[in-house]
Amino acid sequence: MHPEVAQLIERSHRLGADPTITNYAGGNASCKGAEPDPVTGSDVELLWVKGSGGDLGTLTEAGLAVLRLDRMRALVDVYPGVEREDEMVAAFDFCLHGKGGAAPSIDTAMHGLVDAPHVDHLHPDAGIAFAAAADGEALTKECFGDRVAWVPWRRPGFQLGLDIARIHAEHPEAIGVVLGGHGITAWGATSQECEEHALEIIRACQAYIERNGRPDPFGPVVAGYEPMPPEERRARAAALAPLIRGLASTDRPQVGHYTDSDAVLDFVAREHHPRLAALGTSCPDHFLRTKVRPLVLDLPATAPLAEVEERLRALHAAYRDDYRAYYERYADDATPAMRGADPAIVLVPGVGMFSFGKDKQTARVAGEFYVNAINVMRGAEAISTYRPIEEREKFRIEYWALEEAKLARMPKPKPLATRVAFVTGAGSGIGRAIAERLAAEGACVVVADLNTEAAAEVAKGIGGTDVAVPVSVDVTDEEQVQAALDEAALAFGGVDLVVNNAGLSISRPLLETTTADWDVQHRVMARGSFLVSRAAAAAMIAQGLGGDIIYISSKNGVFAGPNNVAYGAAKADQAHQVRLLAAELGEHGIRVNGINPDGVVRGSGIFASGWGAQRAAVYGVPEEKLGEYYAQRTxxxxxxxPEHVAAAVVALTAGDLAQTTGLHIPVDSGVAAAFLR
Incomplete structure (x- = not known):
């Protein structure tokens, strides 16, 4: 790795680690240096710059675009003007060096044309507060003198790169610029100097705000809009999350994220938040992820839940009308089709913020960006008046042909993308295999198990909290079941796919089966799956998105095996719940199906806890040969x-059997006595 590139990556990681300096996937950093041409062997000057869609905090060498500077600078002579500047992005491909690395971003010109070895373009909260202030140019002059210049708003692109390059050339005393409505750019002769200059600008902006800003830029707290106590707040958020997610998924399914940070709760409690929220965010990176403005509930936190729900539905309908009007105001024949009229951000006073996206990471990042936007509004209002770029300019960014092309390059979604799965007994065996397979197919997964450590281990193995979260739950306990479903709502916005897998078995002849044996198996499997299905169905109905409930029943529900009365009866109960719930929930688009496995020995928590030894004794085979015995009778x-059962869950839920409900699928290698009739 070129030494300058190594320094660039280290610098990027430091800058990208602080969300107040730049957001996830926001900003760019670059360096220049020389390397041999792979054909001639002669040294050529190169630009290494973060590629399109990359993230500074996690940048690797593979995430850099590598371009020849002589070719980039030659583009200035063929530049057709600002009206055709988008054509220059395609021209970057002809400037690539070797295999070129990542796709060049729209900001590549800014880095290549500025004649400095290192350049940073960032979106710091304090810097955008200056950039989005009504008198940002005068404030920049007062704060920095000639050390930092002001650049009026211009959409990112080749012309903006030319503008900044001219300022750098004409003002050698300057260390960077504040970009109106956008962010900052800094440069330096070394990586260290460039980073120091960027941090100097950010810290000076923040110090100016702290020194000169008004103490309550958002106005006084409004009575009734104060944050609810934490437990009440999270309970209200869990109750509202499925409804809000359903509304936000009117055009296409979305995953949700809930935030109740101090910044959010303070903002929605203050007098001026409706005016400021209506103005929308400013920085292009912000509103590309948060949409032009949020949906804001205009009721106090203490309003009755039914009233809040009714008002949210009305506000959502109005939001969609407003967004459609916004699109129609500015769209022309060349504009891409409207991508959806639902909000990406929903603010609920006293409760917090719900953000939405095509996956959990996108939803979480949207929320993070809106927190940045709140910080920007606070800073701008403290020293001036918040004045974001004009709505027409926001539309030009949101429906930019280049942005549309970027979206078109995204990989095709996996079959279960946007779906939230809740799997009980997921700490081992069949449940674990199901949780892992559902996540692999794109679902967000709640790993539910009585064993807290086992659930955490499975969730960690699947991935971070953007993919899987663990919950500890005793499915026989009504309150614990509801709490677990509430956690799913807080983590991902609701639930779409439930797998009732939790179970246990005690194998004894009828005369040796105690009432305790009977009760515990019926409590876990019959009662437990009933409680989980009831709580999940309530969330699914509130969402209005349909859903799937899967029962991992057993061939024992239809096959009369020996010494197994309690287990077999409990499984038969589950099997009939499938039919009953399919009949009842169909009108809500909720499909209920069952899977009847034969004995799954390998990896099974049930078999490992004594059931295997008991069944082996019944059949007169060594315990270690039980799996082979079961196989030979098929x-x-x-x-x-376990993976065979997981595959059946995917078959039922990933779309190919969308019209199927009330079905039991045998996964038993063919047990003739268990054929369904």
Whole structure:
């Protein structure tokens, strides 16, 4: 790795680690240096710059675009003017060096044309507060003198790169610029100097705000809009999340994220938040992820839940009308089709913020960007008046042909993308395999298990909290079940796919089966799946998005095996719940199906806890041979494994059987006595 590139990556990681300096996937950093041409062997000057869609905080060498500077500078002579500047992005491809690395971003010109070895373009909260202030140019002059210049708003592109390059050339005393409505750019002769200059600008802006700003830029707290106590706040958020997610998914399904940070709660409690929220965010990176403005509930936190829900529905309908009008005001024949009229951000006073996206990471990042926007509004209002770029300019960015092309390059969604799955007994065996497979197919997964450590281990193995979260739950306890579903709502916005898998078994003859044996198996499997299905159905109905409930029943529900009365009866109860709930929930688009496995020995928590030894004794085989015994009694002579059951769950839920409900699928390698009739 070129030494300058190594320094660039280290610098990027430091700058990208602080969300107040730049947001996830926001900003760019670059360096220049020389390397041999792969054809001639002669040294050529190169630009290494963060590629399109990359993130500074996690940047790797593979995420850099590598371009020849002689070719980039030659583009100035063929530049057709600002009306055709978008054509220059395609021209960057002809400037690539070697294999070129990542795709060049729209900001590549800014880095290549500025004649400095290192350049940083960032979106710091304090810097954008100056950039979005009504008198930002005068404030920049007062704060920095000639050390930092002001650049009026211009959409990112080749012309903006030319503007900044001219300022750098004409003002050698300057260390950077404040970009109106956008952010900052700094430069330096070394990586260290460039970073120091960027941090100097950010810190000076923040110090100016703290020294000169009004103490309550958002106005006084409005009575009734104060934050609810934490437990009440989270309970209200969990109750509202499925409804809000359903509204935000009117055009296309979305995953949700809930935030109740101090910054959000303070903002929505203050007098001026409706006016400021209506103005929308300023920085292009912000409103590309948060949409032009949020949906804001205009009721106090203490309003009755039914009233809040009714008002949210009305506000959502109005929001969609307003967004459609916004689109129609500025769209022309060349504008891409409207991408959806639902909000990406919903603010609820006293409760917090709900943000939405195509996956959990996108939803979370949208919320993070709106927190940045709140910080920007606070800073701008403290020293001036918040004045974001004009709505027409926001529309030009949101429906930019280059942005549309960027979206078109995104990989095709996985079959279960946007779906939130809740799997019980997911700490081991079949449940674990199901949780892992659902996540692999794109679902967000709530790993629910009585064993807290096992649930945490499975969730961690699947990935970070953007993919899977663990919850500890005793499915026989009504309050714990509701609390677990509430956690799903807070983590991902609701639930779409429930797998009732939690179970246990005690194998004894009828005369040796105690009432305790009977009760515990019926409580866990019959009662437990009933409680989980009831709580999940309530959330699904509130969402209005339909859903799937899957019961991992058993071939024992239809096959009369020996010494198994309590387990078999409990499984038969589950099997009939499938039919009953399918009949009842169909009108809500909720499909209920079951899977009947044969004995799944390998990896099973049930078999490992004594059930295996008991069943082996019944059949007169060594415990370690039980799986083979089960296989030999089947038509296919194959052992059933956890992943086979997981595959059946995916088959039922990933779309190919969308019209199927009330069905039981045998996954037993063919047990003739268990054929369904």
């Amino acid at each position: 038509l296919l002579k194959k052992e059933v494994l």
